[in-house]
Amino acid sequence: MTATSSHLFELLKSCVLNTSNLKSITPSDCKVVSTLIFNKTKYIVSETTLKRIYGFAYSKFNPSIFTIDVMSKYCGYNGWDDFCEQQETKTVKTTSQNVDWNTLSNKAAKITNFTLQALKNKSGIPFSQSIKRNFIDDHFNEFLQGDYTATVFTAPSGYGKTIALCHWIDEKLEQALTADNNDIVLFFSSSALMSIFLSGRDLNDWLLTLLGYTPEEDVISLLDVNKRKEGNFYLVIDGFDEHMFKNDQFELMLYQLMDVFSFYQSQNWFKLVLTMRSSNWINNKHNLIQNNGKWFHGFVTDDQSSVNVPLFSIQEIKELSNKINPAGQNHVTTEIANDFTNPLYFQFYYKKHKDNFSLNHIDNFSIYDLISTFILNKVYMGHYATEKILLLRALVENMDFKNQVYDLDKIKVNDLLKQYSHAYNELLSIGFLKEINTSIDSQFNTQVQFGNSNFLEFSIAGKLLNDSNQQFDSKLTSVINELFANSDRKVPVLKWCVIHAIKNGQQSSFELLSLMELNPTEKSDLILFLGSLLEKMCSSLNNTESMANFFKQACTDSLFYYFFGLEFINVGYKKTLQTLLRFELSNAKKIITYTGLAAIALQQLDLNQLEHYIAKLKTFPEDDFQQFSINPLNCMDALYQHFKYGIVKKEFFRELTSFYFNPYQVASGASSPADDLVFLLAGCSLILCQQPAKILRFTKAVKKVHHPQPGRENVYNFFLNILEADANYNMGNTNKVTEIYDLIANSFTNEGNTFTPHMKSIFSGLKIKRALLVGDYLMISNYWRFVMQICDEHGHKLSAIFMAELILKNTDIEIQSPQLYKQIYYDYSKILRQTGLNRDILLKTAR
Template identity: 50%
Template structure:
């Protein structure tokens, strides 16, 4: 019997369609074709068999001889053997007269490459013409081609944009071919096509030759030898060579055959092999090229496991992509937005949701979580085997060791479930939700299962914890999170719990967030996120009746107090406070919000907003303002009139003097709340206007006797108070106390700086600038000032920046030591104050200004 040859079978399939009168064939045509074959040959080929023949249904076997004979007879041959003999002799004749030329190879390869390109373009989540070229791919190929390498790979997790980057490179390369700028052959196909290798029964070398129109008697060596007359390379490019696409034994066979092709042709200068694969596939199989490492270019690997050489988007690429999608938008991208959208997969999800009004300018902290939720809904919850997938995910989380932060799981521990639900497991691998990493060595088998990225890990942990807690957000759940997570996992897990809590109508439980043990930086992140979530829930057109009623009541005292703290000041914090105004708040709570917003306006030197908030406060009844621990309106008016007009109003100073001589007896004044923190720190900053450090120290001593003078409150309020009192001691010439306090503060800062908010860090830098001047340490001064300015500019802490500049300007000795630096400081000061609309004289004396000029 004549052997089965894929090129003969492909020819026969085309001939059957032609004789049957079909230009193209669809699944519905297979029934009609079956009837035509039966009428002519009296042999029945079922509709299902024809669907397998023409690729509409999967088949792991070659077609039977009966099927082949019936198809051949339909085309007027005696049978399959007769058809093969006729076509073999014809092929031989054609081969004798056909010149095996570089041009012929290129022509055949171009057809395959063009088809592959079009198929991959059509699958792009963002219209291909709006996608961008990636610089890394050009850098990668430049390095690959300039040295004596035969093969290379592009490796990264799913969703890093490997395929589209490669498509742009191939498309550009083929365009250069057409222009005569190179003479290369590019044979490019997706790993989906490699399934045909197993169907054909050939090895990949024979199969590739048949794709190019040559028989098994040829090999690439013959073709590549033609290169003596040409200057081009032969590129064999296989995209998406990944384990999850094949059965395990199939992948190993295929990968070994590809390595055989590489081994055979590695010393042909013109042969270049290019593969793309996921990091997990590369990690599991990179040991197989160990003997050929000097011939493989592995690119510029990043990451500890050295398995990624395709980087995420950089800021410039994000801007370029945004402009391609919507040329009319102005891109003002912050660092956090860039961090969220540097992942091509997430960018693609966002595009799908907003393609009609695309812009990143309105992105908030919630957006990335919504994108992950959409991905999980579509790929896991709504897909096939959804229940089995969730069982696997929860089992995987259940076998993690949270205490040691071990988030990968030995595959052997999951093997029973994997064998029970193999299709669900392969689906999770296929969509890139999980990955396998083989770290076996010569003494131990060690294959680990990991979630593909931190977002998927955090979501899965939060979902499992909620499920184990009957999907209730309560003190028990918070206690578990507090106990289990003392690292960077805690905040994102809490965020997922907050999302679930809002979507399931459990928002009344948010006051329990006070029970979470978080650093100041972590709490600031949660507050801003919660504010964004509540704002979205409030303005949503599809908000539930429960959410409508939630905002129609007063905000609970616990949740309201959770939002407050001077240490949280930044632009996003303003939005969080304004979200609270959507509740039906009491006058006291509204006063506290406007007070905090006004305090932020002072820190940002925003005169217009400060004046507006003062007007809002004046609209409240006097008795409501007087009921506060301290009247915030007096303090804010004092700051406004001094900064704007140079007028020192006495009301606030009189009240604060009375406070430290006769502390209030009202229990409200002593209550240890975050809202009272704001009022007392506002009072201390107001006292600094009178430039009398003794008064300030008296006030803080009186305050410490009655309010939060314990180690529990070293974060936030106590830390900021310690900075202020240290400065006051130095200004009052109480050198011993000042230096001692600074030494304690420095130790505290160095031990906890990673947990501090930007405002806390900027406030510390301000004290350090003053200490550098006090100790005549000009070397540290400029470096500290550089850190302060960078942080202040980034977060809008203009008052802190001005205070640092003024303190330097007040040190006239620096004018003699470094006059250029001193004058630059003065010009920066003038620019900042004038742009803010305040008086220069409110900060420096005429004597200082004249000395500089």
């Protein structure tokens, strides 16, 4: 009789333990049991053999007849056959008489509760503070309503599959306590499957033994109509991933699992539920889905990735944050929060801030800080660290940057993977790398991919830095410009290089950033990141001295003016400008920095802050303002006086009138982004005069004397065009407004991804004006929602207020779209309450 896969052999193993007076066995006990067997039988069953039998060591073979005969004699029987006969006599009919649905439920509940507790204890965020996710209910509702036997949750490592499933099982167990629910859940993780394999048992026999049955009595025969209550039996296996096993082990477990599925698929009460990484599903679904009609794969948004577990929504992030710290104030922009929609990153963030958790700690640097910590712990300090680094560099070398192909053909890199096999398996297990098999009948195709974009970009940066001898220099910036000319990877890779530079005392090389060929959006992203990074490093005790020395140096023109532009105006930009003030700046540079901060305060309608920065500007000598074509202090003060008191400072506007009738340049006619900022702010201030002709004369004069630096022409002209469109709108020149709109719209169609949030907000305002002119009221609702989104996330309240006043003055909208009118009035009133502005003053300005 074959010993392995037998229910009786499991009984014999238990009998050996009882005879040895052991309730359970550990590896060290195997030596003791071996001695006891020899003392009683005078036959040797080695310690190693016992370790294989009890699952502490892997064995390709079943125990020999000699071994099980000796074990039987040790237990007091004449041999294996005698043991089997006596056990069968004892158990005739007893099992089927005593085991029913309730017994099955109790046995399964014990196992499930143990698995649940183990997985809850492993939760990165305390399970009690985690949240239930709606997607899993939607998934199970569809699964149970259809004629399905099995379903699977697939996603990369760290998507929260296990925690979501634990919440669902918790609910099922609570429901099982009620009289109207008889569902049974048997839940275990892949580590249990490993122990089955190591013990040499068959999965189906193991399940039957676990639930109190013998192999001769299958579940179907026992759970007949008389004994089985109405309910489903859920077999749930968490983490059924190939990286947990060796190749031959996983294949064997896969085939055994499919045998279980095939055996019970005709029973509508049997439900198989798996969780696995999406790469594992892609690689093995051809084996799993032998009958497509019986498998439910959920709601997959991308067939190529096969992910059916969504990332956190912004609402879920807020709900989770409030549950972790109900007293915390959690406000963060959608743009930054998007980095934390990955539950894995949210978990890292929690661990770093669990003592005082709040989303307010999040900034543009946070995600990079968290990933750095993960890589330090899992790559640099884990097993085979050196081999991992060498493998990652070699993989990057095999990428096709020119065609933006970052996935690697496994056949082409197979020698590398063999050379660093242990490192490769480690990187697979932590989700840093993944294998995707998309072979078809005519072609083999398996690709090696990075687990996510952040890991890829970090690895690319590491390779480039290694090639440049770990130096952030002109050679490195040139390589990045060349390799990523039209790629979204450019800025993320550059950020990792900047992090490396600042952590290694190479801050002085930052002026090389001016050599980077970036569009406005990329530049804005980098600037906000630099502000957060420098602030973070300044507050770090480990970098205080080096950072202090860094800021003591004079800030070069190329680095300083790299930070400036009206297009960057938003809440995050404020931190960047404040960081610039740490440098040893000339008075002229301090003036333009405070002017930028004042412009942000104005856009946020924070008049107290605006007054503060104007006071700062007033501390500079009058002579320091002579180098500006238009005095920025007078410009900001005129805006402040109007919005605070409703006063129009006529002397300032006379200064602008004098300028556009007799435009002049500053010394040598030099142009800089500082001039761009001052001219554009002055043009915006002319709106207060409610004389559109003045704006047109001003923009015409500016075009004569000021030409932006190369690379800034498009952005600068964008703002001038917006000013001209506003003037023509108020003059009723519909054709001219349409002409300018078409010009910008065409640019947006081709280069919309280069528009910063401020540019998009202003362009939405132009869309609204054009819609009002042509009576297209249906589109205004969409445009307005976008304006409010920018207002909420980036603090552009001034733009929103002007647009609201413009729309609310249109009586046709109130009649034709009363709901839209009410919504805009509500949003408008909310901003007024938040800022404490006087509406009567605004009514004099907005048209």
